[in-house]
Every structure is written in structure tokens, then in C-alpha cells.
Amino acid sequence: MVRIVRAVRACAAAAALAVAVSATGPAAAYEPIVEKKTFTMDSYTTINGETIRELKVGWEAYGTLNQARDNVILIAHFFSGTSHAAGRYSQDGARGYWDSIIGSGKPIDTDKYYVISVDSLVNLNTGSEHVVTTGPASTNPETGEPYGMDFPIVEIGDFVRVQKRLLANLGIDRLHAVMGASMGALQAYDWASRYPDAVDRVIPVIGSGFADPFLIGWLDVWAQPIRLDPNWNGGDYYGGERPKAGLAAALKTVTLHAQSWPWAQQAFGRTWANEDADPAKSFDNSYAVEATLDKVAKDRAATADANHFLYLVKANQLFVAGSKDTPEAGLKAIDAPTLMLQAEGDLVFFPGLADQTQRMIESDGTPVERARIPGDRGHLNGVLNIQSQGDKIRAFLDRKVGE
Amino acid sequence: MVRIVRAVRACAAAAALAVAVSATGPAAAYEPIVEKKTFTMDSYTTINGETIRELKVGWEAYGTLNQARDNVILIAHFFSGTSHAAGRYSQDGARGYWDSIIGSGKPIDTDKYYVISVDSLVNLNTGSEHVVTTGPASTNPETGEPYGMDFPIVEIGDFVRVQKRLLANLGIDRLHAVMGASMGALQAYDWASRYPDAVDRVIPVIGSGFADPFLIGWLDVWAQPIRLDPNWNGGDYYGGERPKAGLAAALKTVTLHAQSWPWAQQAFGRTWANEDADPAKSFDNSYAVEATLDKVAKDRAATADANHFLYLVKANQLFVAGSKDTPEAGLKAIDAPTLMLQAEGDLVFFPGLADQTQRMIESDGTPVERARIPGDRGHLNGVLNIQSQGDKIRAFLDRKVGE
Numbered sequence: 001m002v003r004i005v006r007a008v009r010a011c012a013a014a015a016a017l018a019v020a021v022s023a024t025g026p027a028a029a030y031e032p033i034v035e036k037k038t039f040t041m042d043s044y045t046t047i048n049g050e051t052i053r054e055l056k057v058g059w060e061a062y063g064t065l066n067q068a069r070d071n072v073i074l075i076a077h078f079f080s081g082t083s084h085a086a087g088r089y090s091q092d093g094a095r096g097y098w099d100s101i102i103g104s105g106k107p108i109d110t111d112k113y114y115v116i117s118v119d120s121l122v123n124l125n126t127g128s129e130h131v132v133t134t135g136p137a138s139t140n141p142e143t144g145e146p147y148g149m150d151f152p153i154v155e156i157g158d159f160v161r162v163q164k165r166l167l168a169n170l171g172i173d174r175l176h177a178v179m180g181a182s183m184g185a186l187q188a189y190d191w192a193s194r195y196p197d198a199v200d201r202v203i204p205v206i207g208s209g210f211a212d213p214f215l216i217g218w219l220d221v222w223a224q225p226i227r228l229d230p231n232w233n234g235g236d237y238y239g240g241e242r243p244k245a246g247l248a249a250a251l252k253t254v255t256l257h258a259q260s261w262p263w264a265q266q267a268f269g270r271t272w273a274n275e276d277a278d279p280a281k282s283f284d285n286s287y288a289v290e291a292t293l294d295k296v297a298k299d300r301a302a303t304a305d306a307n308h309f310l311y312l313v314k315a316n317q318l319f320v321a322g323s324k325d326t327p328e329a330g331l332k333a334i335d336a337p338t339l340m341l342q343a344e345g346d347l348v349f350f351p352g353l354a355d356q357t358q359r360m361i362e363s364d365g366t367p368v369e370r371a372r373i374p375g376d377r378g379h380l381n382g383v384l385n386i387q388s389q390g391d392k393i394r395a396f397l398d399r400k401v402g403e
Numbered sequence: 404m405v406r407i408v409r410a411v412r413a414c415a416a417a418a419a420l421a422v423a424v425s426a427t428g429p430a431a432a433y434e435p436i437v438e439k440k441t442f443t444m445d446s447y448t449t450i451n452g453e454t455i456r457e458l459k460v461g462w463e464a465y466g467t468l469n470q471a472r473d474n475v476i477l478i479a480h481f482f483s484g485t486s487h488a489a490g491r492y493s494q495d496g497a498r499g500y501w502d503s504i505i506g507s508g509k510p511i512d513t514d515k516y517y518v519i520s521v522d523s524l525v526n527l528n529t530g531s532e533h534v535v536t537t538g539p540a541s542t543n544p545e546t547g548e549p550y551g552m553d554f555p556i557v558e559i560g561d562f563v564r565v566q567k568r569l570l571a572n573l574g575i576d577r578l579h580a581v582m583g584a585s586m587g588a589l590q591a592y593d594w595a596s597r598y599p600d601a602v603d604r605v606i607p608v609i610g611s612g613f614a615d616p617f618l619i620g621w622l623d624v625w626a627q628p629i630r631l632d633p634n635w636n637g638g639d640y641y642g643g644e645r646p647k648a649g650l651a652a653a654l655k656t657v658t659l660h661a662q663s664w665p666w667a668q669q670a671f672g673r674t675w676a677n678e679d680a681d682p683a684k685s686f687d688n689s690y691a692v693e694a695t696l697d698k699v700a701k702d703r704a705a706t707a708d709a710n711h712f713l714y715l716v717k718a719n720q721l722f723v724a725g726s727k728d729t730p731e732a733g734l735k736a737i738d739a740p741t742l743m744l745q746a747e748g749d750l751v752f753f754p755g756l757a758d759q760t761q762r763m764i765e766s767d768g769t770p771v772e773r774a775r776i777p778g779d780r781g782h783l784n785g786v787l788n789i790q791s792q793g794d795k796i797r798a799f800l801d802r803k804v805g806e
Contacts, residue, residue: 048683153683213671213692214664220693221659224652228631249627256624261617261753268616270723270730280451280556280721283713287720289616290623310686317690318683320673327673347750350664 031104034060034087034096038132039118039166047161047323050152053141057162058119058132062086062102063110069172073108073397074163075117076180076187078383079312080124080254080300082131083117086110089130098181100387107390108397113176118166120159120183122151122311127303136235136307148307149235156183156315157323160190164198177397179203181382182348183312186211186319189357192334193322200401202334203393205341206373206382208349209357210327211319215348218257223313225249226306235307244298247306252297260345260378264289331360338366339396341389343373343381369396434507437463437490437499441535442521442569450564450726453555456544460565461522461535465489465505466513472575476511476800477566478520479583479590481786482715483527483657483703485534486520489513492533501584503790510793511800516579521569523562523586525554525714530706539638539710551710552638559586559718560726563593567601580800582606584785585751586715589614589722592737592760596725599738603804606796608744609776609785611752612760613730614722618751621660626716628652629709638710647701650709655700663748663781667692734763741769742799744792746776746784772799 041055060083065072075085075098086102088095102108102115123133136151167173178191178199185207192202193209211219226232229246237243272279273291286294321330338361342354358368371392375381444458463486468475478488478501489505491498505511505518526536539554570576581594581602588610595605596612614622629635632649640646675682676694689697724733741764745757761771774795778784 149686153686155683210673212664212668213673213690214659214662214667216673216690217659217667217692217696220689220696221652221656224655225628225631228628228649228652230633246631249624249631252627253624256617256620259617261615261756264617264620265615270613270616270619279717280558283552283556283717286623287616287619289620293620293623314682314686353664 031087033091034062034084034089036060036083036089036130036132039162039169041162041165044158044162044165046152046158047155048153052134052152055121055134055162056132057121057123057134057166058130059083059116059166060085060087061114061116063112063114065114065170065172069170070174070176071113072167072172072175073113073115074167074175074178074191075102075108075115076159076163076178076184076191077117077120078180078182078184079316080251080304081181081184082123082125082128083119084130085117086115097383098386101390101393107387107394108179109394113397116167118159118163120187120312121154121162122308122315124304124308124312126305126308133308135305135311137238137305146238148238149310151307151311153318154311154315155323156186156190156319157194159315160187160194163187163191164195174198175200177201177203179205180207181205181386182207182379183316186316186321189321189331189334190319190323192336192338193324193330194333196333196335199336201396202336202338203341203396204338205386206343206346206349206379208353209321209331209360211317212353216317218348219313219317222250222253222257223310225253226309229306232306235310237306243306244301247304247309248294248297248301250306250309251300251304252293255293255296255300257348258379260347260376262345262376263378266376268292327356328360328363331357332363334361334366336366337396337399337401338368339392340368340370341373341382341386342370343377343379343385344375345377346379346381348379434490435465436494437465437487437492439463439486439492439533439535442565442572444565444568447561447565447568449555449561450558451556455537455555458524458537458565459535460524460526460537460569461533462486462519462569463488463490464517464519466515466517468517468573468575472573473577473579474516475570475575475578476516476518477570477578477581477594478505478511478518479562479566479581479587479594480520480523481583481585481587482719483654483707484584484587485526485528485531486522487533488520489518500786501789504793504796510790510797511582512797516800519570521566523590523715524557524565525711525718527707527711527715529708529711536711538708538714540641540708549641551641552713554710554714556721557714557718558726559589559593559722560597562718563590563597566590566594567598577601578603580604580606582608583610584608584789585610585782586719589719589724592724592734593722593726595737595739595741596727596733597736599736602739604799605737605739605741606744606799607741608789609746609749609752609782611756612724612734612763614720615756619720621751622716622720625653625656625660626713628656629712632709635709638713640709646709647704650707650712651697651700651704653709653712654703654707655696658696658699658703660751661782663750663779665748665779666781669779671695730759731763731766734760735766737764737769739769740799740802740804741771742795743771743773744776744785744789745773746780746782746788747778748780749782749784751782
């Protein structure tokens with residue numbers, strides 16, 4: 001008895017799950033090819049007081065830096081993301097995840113702004129040809145071997161401090177705005193709290209000003225399959241078999257957590273993965289939603305690193321804006337006008353946490369605006385449906401501070 | 404630098420996480436000791452057409468069966484629960500999880516109703532002295548060895564059919580009401596759909612009339628740590644080391660998923676697990692929320708079985724009320740007036756799914772009432788705060804069908 005309830009659109013759903021979002025820009029707009037660059041520091045001392053030698057991160061930019069070097073917008077990326085926020089690396093390459101709002105004539109207008117984006121420390125995608133990062137998979141110059149779990153623990157604030165050094169290196173000492181989604185929002189809050197004199201506007205999207213304990217617990221749940229995979233081996237796997245099954249399971253959890261029930265219902269219904277394989281008949285038979293999530297996770301795991309995942313989890317758990325003692329102190333330190341964008345149905349960052357974040361920023365009079373990104377994609381609305389807030393973002397960026 | 408933000412109440416939170424909820428009944432009420440009994444079937448054929456020999460399930464009852472045998476209320480239990488819905492097994496034993504609403508003079512009044520509850524097939528808690536169940540951890544009479552993953556796949560409908568046989572054995576052929584929380588709600592819907600002539604009222608709490616694909620995906624995420632634990636060994640572990648780490652990780656996911664962010668914030672804040680062990684300094688150092696979840700999960704795993712967990716996941720994924728081809732057909736088959744109770748902030752069953760379930764039941768004119776259980780405990784509000792709906796439940800049970 002075949003219990004197919006709804007027509008399946010599993011392929012479409014799988015494509016939509018992919019991080020790189022294809023968006024069509026104005027056909028006539030000049031569109032330069034994006035060049036990935038590398039920033040190197042001989043030595044970097046973490047917030048925790050440990051030293052990382054030969055630190056490298058990748059970065060890219062869209063638009064032109066003006067003479068006054070005051071037209072800079074920094075875009076920070078999400079947990080599983082990279083610096084590829086807009087444009088393409090080649091004529092047939094995938095467009096950056098926020099290409100719908102960044103470009104010539106778009107809300108973050110590259111005819112006007114110099115938009116820069118940086119691969120984070122311990123970036124997840126060590127196997128991607130375009131990502132440059134430093135983390136446990138990197139070679140420790142002192143031993144000639146990968147660091148593994150000997151790599152220093154880093155915080156969101158360390159990502160930000162490295163970005164600050166990169167900008168200083170480019171002669172940039174202040175930001176017209178800093179913006180990011182999810183973990184990128186955490187970096188945006190951190191920038192504004194850590195360097196209040198260097199940030200003119202903040203646009204945190206689908207994030208909050210500190211890691212609340214429910215998120216801390218979920219981050220631990222995301223990570224636990226990696227530690228259960230015997231190939232993880234305490235993080236020492238670079239010479240042998242990688243913990244791909246554990247990493248794929250971790251990425252599956254993240255993928256599902258970032259989605260929503262309406263998405264699953266529309267994309268899959270209760271359709272089977274294989275119409276000849278009734279899930280009631282065998283543990284080997286699954287539903288389409290399971291098979292698609294498995295495939296997406298396996299594909300993502302192929303270019304990701306398990307230890308980097310654990311370091312990202314730690315960095316997110318530790319997050320309080322500006323590395324201050326309390327969320328209240330961290331957010332009160334923000335002086336820049338803030339545009340908070342939350343997503344409908346977000347299961348990672350809840351509206352109540354945005355309320356708390358807003359109150360803490362406003363506690364000394366800093367103005368906060370808020371808007372809700374609509375859609376059926378849960379947390380991912382913040383990436384996939386950001387263009388719905390285009391006018392609001394454009395107006396916020398255009399407004400003179402103090403107006 | 405100690406970043407303790409809020410006073411911790413980790414011990415209180417750990418206790419509140421325990422499934423058995425301590426509630427105080429009227430001090431003067433007569434309170435008999437609950438006796439656990441066993442129902443045995445020589446042979447049971449599953450919906451899938453497979454035979455289970457020497458099937459046993461535990462059951463218990465509160466109140467007195469009347470002469471007409473028409474005062475019966477069946478209570479079905481949740482995923483990690485047991486038949487222990489009310490009362491105590493001994494003078495100092497833990498009270499059943501819904502003791503706040505079941506008992507002498509309570510909304511489900513045992514002076515009036517005969518309330519019966521049954522351990523499900525493949526019940527999780529095989530190591531509990533009070534649980535009687537049949538599943539992969541049971542001995543296969545044909546081999547003299549535990550079934551492991553050779554145990555037949557069972558559905559929610561199989562749990563219900565076994566309950567029906569138990570009731571028939573007691574001379575009971577109809578239910579004044581069937582009620583349950585979460586997986587218990589699934590059983591309540593199934594009863595009303597499968598046996599419309601035997602059910603007079605349905606009270607599904609924190610559930611829906613079918614497993615939607617988002618839930619199917621989450622159930623898979625719950626299960627995946629078990630399969631990653633090398634001790635799981637394809638389900639063949641009864642002679643050796645059990646997959647305790649994988650099972651604890653699975654139970655941790657369930658526990659967190661059933662909770663809410665306000666609960667975590669109130670119970671833990673960003674407090675460290677150990678005030679001398681800064682989480683920023685080591686991967687061995689964690690937050691209080693993580694340590695408590697770990698402890699609760701480890702304790703629960705000690706008396707649970709990993710294969711039973713996988714069979715429960717499968718049963719829940721397969722769920723469509725009445726094992727019908729579609730949710731629409733399954734829910735249209737319900738004729739009994741239905742009181743649906745949803746929980747505020749539930750992250751497992753969303754309000755939109757309750758809307759769909761309601762519409763499908765009402766499609767042929769069956770009346771549905773709904774109410775929302777308030778509280779800061781997410782899905783668990785349906786267990787911990789059920790007494791808030793006491794008056795509504797009492798009135799619904801007292802009302803003559805057709806009124």
C-alpha cells in the first residue's frame with residue numbers, strides 16, 4: 001500500500017537547501033568577477049591570551065573604496081558560511097548568499113559602498129577551494145603537523161579583532177555599517193560593542209546580542225554526533241579516516257534546525273524516499289525528507305572539517321557582545337543606531353531574545369529599529385528572504401547618523 | 404574573569420526535568436496504592452502482518468469499573484513515558500506524571516471513572532522495575548535470544564490494537580474517553596480513527612493527527628547518535644557493552660527539544676557548570692545548562708534501551724491516525740467530539756499542525772474544541788502544566804455526547 005500523500009519536489013528542495021543562493025541581478029549592470037584574497041598576520045594573540053602564528057584568512061570585496069575610506073560596509077558570515085556574500089568567482093560560478101541585496105543598484109549599493117567580507121577563523125569549509133582560514137585543520141608552524149584540538153580556543157570577538165586588523169591594513173578605521181546573519185549578527189553586535197567609535201550603523205539579522213543558555217544547549221546537541229564518531233578520535237584524524245558520518249549528522253541537525261515545518265510539508269509531505277521502499281517495511285527505508293537531509297548533509301560534510309565545527313560551536317557558546325562580563329554590559333556599550341531583523345518562525349533565535357537584546361542596547365538611549373522577515377523558511381528566511389527588507393536596509397544605510 | 408550572569412538553580416532545574424512529576428493531592432483523599440499488572444497475548448499479528456509471540460505489556464488502573472463497564476478513560480503515554488500516569492506504587496514512591504489531574508475529586512475523577520493506562524510496545528524504559536513491555540530487548544521465544552533489530556516494526560496503531568485486546572479481555576468494549584500527551588495524543592487520535600464506534604470523547608494533548616515531515620526529520624535527528632555509537636553494533640549489543648553514550652545523546656536531544664528558551668534562561672542563565680572551570684579555557688569546561696542536560700540524559704539512559712528508542716522513532720514517523728492512506732482520511736474517520744490541547748511555545752508540534760488536524764476532523768462535522776496550555780516549558784507544558792486545563796477537561800468529560 002503506497003501512502004504517498006503529496007507530490008514530491010525533493011530535488012527542488014535539495015537545491016533550495018544549498019547555502020549558495022542563486023539570484024538574478026539586473027541584466028544590464030556591470031558585474032565584475034569577485035577576487036578572493038588572503039590576509040596574513042605573522043602572529044595573533046587571542047582574547048584568551050594564546051598566540052596563533054602565521055594566521056591567514058580569506059576576504060573579498062565589492063565596489064570601490066572612496067578617497068576618504070569612509071564608505072565601508074562589513075558583512076560577516078553565518079556558522080556554515082564563507083565570505084562569499086555576493087557576486088561570482090567566475091562567469092558560471094554560484095552567486096554569494098546575499099547577492100539579492102548586494103550589488104550595483106541594489107539595497108547595499110556597490111556603486112556607493114565598498115562592501116567587504118572575511119572568512120572567519122576556524123571557518124567550517126576547509127575543503128572549499130575559495131576558503132582561506134586558520135584553525136585546527138591548519139598546520140601548526142611549531143610542529144609541522146595539524147593543530148587538531150591543540151588549536152587555541154577562539155571567540156566571536158577574535159573573528160572581529162582579526163577583521164579589525166585586516167581593515168587597518170587597508171587604511172580603514174571606521175565602518176559605515178556592519179551587518180551579518182546569524183553568527184554574522186553576533187559578529188556585528190561584537191563589532192559595535194568592542195569598537196563603538198569605529199562603527200556607525202549595525203544591522204544584525206537573525207541573531208541576538210549574547211548566546212542564551214537554550215542556544216548553548218542546542219549548540220552542544222549539534223556537536224555531539226562528531227564526538228560519538230569513532231573516527232573523530234579526540235580530534236586526531238588528519239592522517240587517517242575523517243569522522244564524516246558524525247560531521248554529516250551534525251550538519252543535518254543544523255540544516256533542520258534552520259528550517260521550519262511549513263517548508264518540510266510543502267517540499268516533501270509524507271512522501272517516501274523511494275516509491276518502492278515503504279518505510280513501514282524496513283529500517284533501511286526512509287521518507288523523502290530524511291533522504292534529502294542526508295544527502296545535503298553528506299555533500300556539505302565532504303568539504304567541511306569536524307574539529308572546525310567544534311571550534312565554531314565553542315565560539316558561539318562563549319558569545320557575549322564585546323566579550324563583556326554580562327550581556328547587559330556588552331550591549332549597553334553599543335552606541336551605533338541598530339536595525340535588528342528577525343525571521344518569522346525562527347527556531348534558533350526567538351523573538352523574546354531579540355526583545356531582551358533591544359532593551360539592553362536601548363538602556364542608554366541608543367536607537368533600535370526592528371523588522372520581521374516574513375516567509376516559510378524559519379531561521380533561513382534571514383538568508384533566503386532578505387530582499388524583502390531591501391528598502392528598509394537601503395534607507396537605514398542612507399540615513400545620516402543622528403537624523 | 405568569572406562571567407556568571409545569573410544565580411544558578413541547576414539542582415531545581417534537574418529535578419524539574421525528571422519525567423515523574425511530584426504533585427500533591429488532597430491530603431484527606433483516600434489514596435490506594437497503584438498495582439502494576441501484566442497483560443499477555445500468546446500471539447499478536449502486527450498491522451504489517453508479522454507475528455509476535457508471548458507479547459506482554461504492563462498496565463495499571465485508578466478508580467473502579469462500574470457494572471455497565473462504561474466509565475472507562477484510557478490514558479496513553481508519551482515517547483519516554485510509562486503507564487504510570489497517576490498515584491504511587493508505594494507510600495514513598497513517585498507520583499504518576501499526570502497526578503495533578505487524575506484522582507479522587509480531580510478533573511479526571513477516580514470516584515467516577517475507571518482510568519486505565521498501558522505500557523506501550525517497545526516502551527523505552529526496559530530497565531525500570533515497573534515497566535512491562537515487548538520489543539527488541541525481549542527474548543525471541545523462537546531463538547531464546549534478544550530480538551535486536553529482528554523485532555517486527557510496529558506502529559502507533561499496534562500499540563492501540565494491543566490496548567483494545569487488553570480492554571476486551573476486561574470486558575470493556577467502549578471508552579468514555581481516550582486521552583494522552585504527545586505520543587499519547589497520537590494514540591488517542593488513532594483510537595478514535597480506528598475504532599470510531601468504541602470511543603465517545605478524545606482529548607489529544609500536545610500532538611497532531613499525523614507525523615508531519617518536519618517531525619519525521621527531527622525524529623531521525625533524535626535517533627542518529629545511537630547509530631553512531633560503535634557499541635550499538637547494528638542493534639546487537641545485548642551480550643556486551645550497551646550504546647549508553649549514543650542513547651544519552653539521543654535523550655539529551657529529546658529533553659532539550661521538549662523545553663523552551665525561557666526555561667533555560669530562568670534555570671541556568673549563562674552560569675558555568677563549575678565556577679572554577681571557565682568554558683573559554685577548555686573543551687572540558689561547559690555551561691550549567693550542558694552539564695545538567697548531560698546528567699539528566701545519562702540517568703535516563705541507564706534504564707532505557709537504545710533499540711527500543713529506534714523502534715519508537717519508527718512508530719512515530721509512520722503515524723497517520725488509523726493507519727489510513729492519508730492524514731485527511733485518518734482524521735475524517737474520527738466521529739467523537741475532540742478537545743485538543745496545545746502548549747505555548749511547543750517546538751515539537753506547532754500550532755499550524757493543530758489547525759490542519761482540526762480542519763480534517765471537522766471536515767465531516769465532528770466537533771472540535773481547542774485550548775492552549777500556558778507556561779514557559781514548551782512542549783513539556785502539556786505534562787507539567789496540564790492542571791491549568793482541569794476545569795475544561797472536567798466539563799468535557801461530564802458533557803453528554805451530542806450536547
